[in-house]
Every structure is written in C-alpha cells, then in structure tokens.
Amino acid sequence: HDVLKANDKLAARNKKLLDKNGVLAINFMGAIGSGKTTIIEKTVENLGSKYRLAVIAGDVVADMDAGRIAKLGVTTIPVNTGRECHLDAKLVEKALKSIDLKNVDILLMENVGNLICPADYKLGEHLRVVVVSVTEGDDIVLKHPMIFKHTDIAIIHKKDLAEAVFASAEKMEDDAKHLNPDIPVLKTSIHDAESMDKWFSTISSMADQLK
Amino acid sequence: HDVLKANDKLAARNKKLLDKNGVLAINFMGAIGSGKTTIIEKTVENLGSKYRLAVIAGDVVADMDAGRIAKLGVTTIPVNTGRECHLDAKLVEKALKSIDLKNVDILLMENVGNLICPADYKLGEHLRVVVVSVTEGDDIVLKHPMIFKHTDIAIIHKKDLAEAVFASAEKMEDDAKHLNPDIPVLKTSIHDAESMDKWFSTISSMADQLK
Numbered sequence: 001h002d003v004l005k006a007n008d009k010l011a012a013r014n015k016k017l018l019d020k021n022g023v024l025a026i027n028f029m030g031a032i033g034s035g036k037t038t039i040i041e042k043t044v045e046n047l048g049s050k051y052r053l054a055v056i057a058g059d060v061v062a063d064m065d066a067g068r069i070a071k072l073g074v075t076t077i078p079v080n081t082g083r084e085c086h087l088d089a090k091l092v093e094k095a096l097k098s099i100d101l102k103n104v105d106i107l108l109m110e111n112v113g114n115l116i117c118p119a120d121y122k123l124g125e126h127l128r129v130v131v132v133s134v135t136e137g138d139d140i141v142l143k144h145p146m147i148f149k150h151t152d153i154a155i156i157h158k159k160d161l162a163e164a165v166f167a168s169a170e171k172m173e174d175d176a177k178h179l180n181p182d183i184p185v186l187k188t189s190i191h192d193a194e195s196m197d198k199w200f201s202t203i204s205s206m207a208d209q210l211k
Numbered sequence: 212h213d214v215l216k217a218n219d220k221l222a223a224r225n226k227k228l229l230d231k232n233g234v235l236a237i238n239f240m241g242a243i244g245s246g247k248t249t250i251i252e253k254t255v256e257n258l259g260s261k262y263r264l265a266v267i268a269g270d271v272v273a274d275m276d277a278g279r280i281a282k283l284g285v286t287t288i289p290v291n292t293g294r295e296c297h298l299d300a301k302l303v304e305k306a307l308k309s310i311d312l313k314n315v316d317i318l319l320m321e322n323v324g325n326l327i328c329p330a331d332y333k334l335g336e337h338l339r340v341v342v343v344s345v346t347e348g349d350d351i352v353l354k355h356p357m358i359f360k361h362t363d364i365a366i367i368h369k370k371d372l373a374e375a376v377f378a379s380a381e382k383m384e385d386d387a388k389h390l391n392p393d394i395p396v397l398k399t400s401i402h403d404a405e406s407m408d409k410w411f412s413t414i415s416s417m418a419d420q421l422k
C-alpha cells in the first residue's frame with residue numbers, strides 16, 4: 001500500500017533524527033477519551049525533574065490537549081490531524097522542527113483517539129503505548145487485536161470505575177496478555193498512586209534501557 | 212475524492228432499496244464504547260413490539276455486539292470492517308441481502324467506534340445518531356465538530372458517571388447545540404428510565420414522520 005510505504009520511509013527518517021539526538025520517542029495511542037492526556041500530564045509531573053521532556057499533542061482540531069499539557073511548563077507542540085484519523089510521520093516530521101531535540105531526553109507523542117489506524121502508521125517512535133479505559137466496556141481489548149499485538153505497553157485505565165460500568169479490569173488485562181504475552185500490561189487509575197508509580201517506573205526503566 | 216464519490220453512489224442505491232421497502236434506516240455512530248450497543252439493545256426491547264426491527268452490527272473483528280443484540284430475538288446481521296475504520300455502503304449493501312426488507316419497519320445500524328471517518332461515509336441511512344459518553348471527557352464534542360454538524364440526533368450518554376470523571380453533561384449538551392442548533396440533543400443513562408423514554412419517543416416520532 002503506497003501510502004503506508006511512504007509513511008514508513010518518513011517514519012524511519014524521523015527515528016534517525018531522534019536517535020542522532022539521543023531522544024526516546026513514545027507513541028501514545030488509545031481510544032477516544034481513554035486518559036491519554038491525563039497520563040501524559042502525570043508523566044510530565046513525575047518524570048519532568050529527572051528527564052528533559054517534550055510533547056507533541058495531536059488533536060483533530062484546535063489545541064485543547066496541547067493547552068492542558070503546556071500549563072505544566074513543558075515544551076508542547078500542537079498538531080491537527082483534521083479529517084485524518086491518525087497521526088502520521090509527515091505531521092511528526094513537521095512538529096520535530098519546532099523542538100530543540102539535542103536538549104530532550106524523552107518525547108511523548110499523543111495520537112488521536114482511534115484503535116484501528118494508528119496501528120499501521122509508524123511515527124518514528126521507539127515505544128508504543130496503547131491506553132484503553134474500563135468505561136469503554138471490557139470487550140474493548142478483544143475487539144481490537146491488531147493494535148494490542150503491535151504495542152510495547154498496554155494500559156487499562158480508570159480502573160476505579162470498573163464496577164460502575166459492569167466491567168472487569170482483570171478480564172481486560174488477561175485479554176491483553178493473551179494477545180501479546182511479551183508486554184507489560186498495567187491497570188491504572190489517577191486515584192491509585194501506586195498504580196501510577198508502576199507506570200512511571202515501567203516507562204523510566206524502558207527509557208534507561210533504550211538510551 | 213473517488214472513494215467517497217463511489218461510496219455516495221452505492222449509499223444512494225441502498226437508500227433507494229430501503230425506500231422501496233418502506234424501511235427507515237438509522238446510522239448509530241459514536242466513540243468507542245460510548246454505549247451504542249446498549250442503546251440499541253434498549254431500543255429493541257422498547258420499540259420491538261410496536262415496530263418490526265432489524266439490526267446490522269458492525270465490529271472490527273468477531274461478532275460480539277451482534278451476539279448481544281441477537282439474544283433479544285431480533286434479526287441481526289454481523290459485519291466486520293477489519294482494517295477499515297468505518298462502515299461503508301458496500302458492507303451495508305451486502306448485509307441488506309440477508310434481511311427480508313419488506314417485513315422491516317426500522318433498521319438499526321451500529322457503526323464502529325470512530326468520531327472522524329463515519330461522518331464522510333454515507334450508508335444509505337435516513338437518520339444519523341451520534342453517541343458520546345461523559346466518560347470520554349466533556350471536551351469530546353468540541354473536539355469533533357464535523358460529526359456533530361452532520362448528524363440528526365446527538366446523545367450524551369452515561370450521564371450517571373459525569374461527576375466521577377469531572378465532566379459536565381450540560382457542557383457537552385451546550386457544545387452540541389452550538390455546533391448544530393437544529394437537532395435534538397439528549398442526555399441519557401441506563402439508570403434514568405425517563406431519559407431513555409425521551410430517546411424512545413424522539414426516535415419513534417421521527418420514524419413515524421419519515422414513514
């Protein structure tokens with residue numbers, strides 16, 4: 001598929017540029033409203049003193065997520081995808097031009113909410129994270145096998161609300177582990193500090209290993 | 212755009228076939244896990260005695276939603292979209308072949324969870340419904356103006372959980388009304404029977420008017 005091939009080439013170029021500058025890039029994919037921006041906010045707050053961070057915040061229109069994240073004092077580049085339902089390497093290439101990469105350790109990229117297309121569009125990232133939340137229903141993992149098979153970390157978020165939507169976070173965790181036995185699968189909630197710490201330590205140890 | 216033009220042509224053919232058989236077709240779009248299947252289930256239970264119903268249940272893979280709906284005893288055709296992130300007129304044309312249309316009053320079609328592409332892909336429907344839930348965050352409406360501008364009914368669902376996710380269902384309702392002043396905007400929850408009745412009466416009066 002020509003479009004995908006062209007995107008792969010551009011993604012490889014982005015990755016080369018990131019590697020040249022020693023930047024670890026993370027692609028945050030997930031369902032609409034699953035908690036991607038919230039998790040990025042918490043990550044900036046927690047890791048921001050130990051690592052130099054930058055963020056690319058993708059949204060269909062406007063720059064609401066970029067605005068939220070920028071409030072934390074971190075370099076944040078807003079990107080609009082418009083009618084496209086996924087970030088692509090070309091949009092990321094353009095955003096990278098606005099970042100002083102040699103002074104960045106970790107680049108967090110928030111993809112638009114979509115569990116289908118982002119699986120096929122590489123951005124030049126080193127790590128892929130998929131975020132789904134229990135409020136989408138606990139069949140959400142089995143319903144989207146492709147994206148779970150092609151990710152490096154799976155996060156089952158908003159676990160505090162599982163009972164309220166008749167969902168089992170444990171079932172979602174099991175489903176993800178069956179689809180992809182090699183990856184960490186985390187169950188998180190902003191109300192459970194320990195669960196967030198587990199995410200911070202997972203991502204920082206992966207960051208330290210890859211750098 | 213050739214693909215969209217070809218889809219429009221096929222959608223027009225589907226609509227002609229539905230009109231010939233006196234079938235009112237509804238396209239249920241919305242975010243992943245927003246409550247589309249739940250609302251369709253409730254609609255089947257409530258309207259199933261007054262109208263002859265049929266359902267086309269779209270899912271990326273497998274037939275989980277079709278299975279849920281079929282349990283209610285209604286004709287349910289499962290459709291897989293695979294790597295495509297929206298139902299299209301071709302998939303619907305194929306599904307219609309399995310339905311005895313002359314004996315159907317209302318056809319409910321569940322689109323895959325996506326707030327971007329379904330706006331562009333007509334299926335041959337008479338009515339479009341967009342379902343989002345408060346658990347996606349109350350910025351979700353403003354973030355997806357296109358789909359709200361091109362819908363006939365907007366549903367803000369799971370309103371019982373608004374406080375738990377720091378969201379305002381009223382803000383979401385206002386945002387939808389500003390984007391599209393001409394359409395009914397409903398706030399619903401399975402725990403508020405009156406809110407569901409409002410949906411049932413909205414859709415049945417629209418059904419009676421269009422028939």
Ligand SMILES: Nc1nc2c(ncn2[C@@H]2O[C@H](COP(=O)(O)OP(=O)(O)OP(=O)(O)O)[C@@H](O)[C@H]2O)c(=O)[nH]1
Pocket residue numbers: 030031032033034035036037038039065112113157158159160161188189190191346347348349351354375376377378
């Ligand atoms: N109860 C609860 N609510 C949460 C949690 N994390 C986030 N939320 C709420 O979930 C909603 C969506 O959070 P966001 O961070 O905006 O999600 P997102 O994935 O970035 O959304 P999009 O970028 O629009 O796809 C907001 O209303 C948050 O307040 C959690 O752990 N528990």
Ligand SMILES: Nc1nc2c(ncn2[C@@H]2O[C@H](COP(=O)(O)OP(=O)(O)OP(=O)(O)O)[C@@H](O)[C@H]2O)c(=O)[nH]1
Pocket residue numbers: 135136137138140143164165166167241242243244245246247248249250276323324368369370371372399400401402
């Ligand atoms: N608290 C609460 N939970 C609800 C409500 N409606 C649905 N749910 C829950 O929300 C989750 C998703 O519901 P579904 O009906 O499967 O949503 P959907 O839009 O069909 O999901 P997909 O087809 O997978 O995109 C399930 O866990 C339901 O139990 C509601 O009004 N309140």
Ligand SMILES: [Mg+2]
Pocket residue numbers: 036037038065110
């Ligand atoms: Mg976000």
Ligand SMILES: [Mg+2]
Pocket residue numbers: 247248249276321
């Ligand atoms: Mg469904």
Ligand SMILES: [Zn+2]
Pocket residue numbers: 084085086116117296328
């Ligand atoms: Zn797509």
Ligand SMILES: [Zn+2]
Pocket residue numbers: 085117296297325327328
């Ligand atoms: Zn799409």
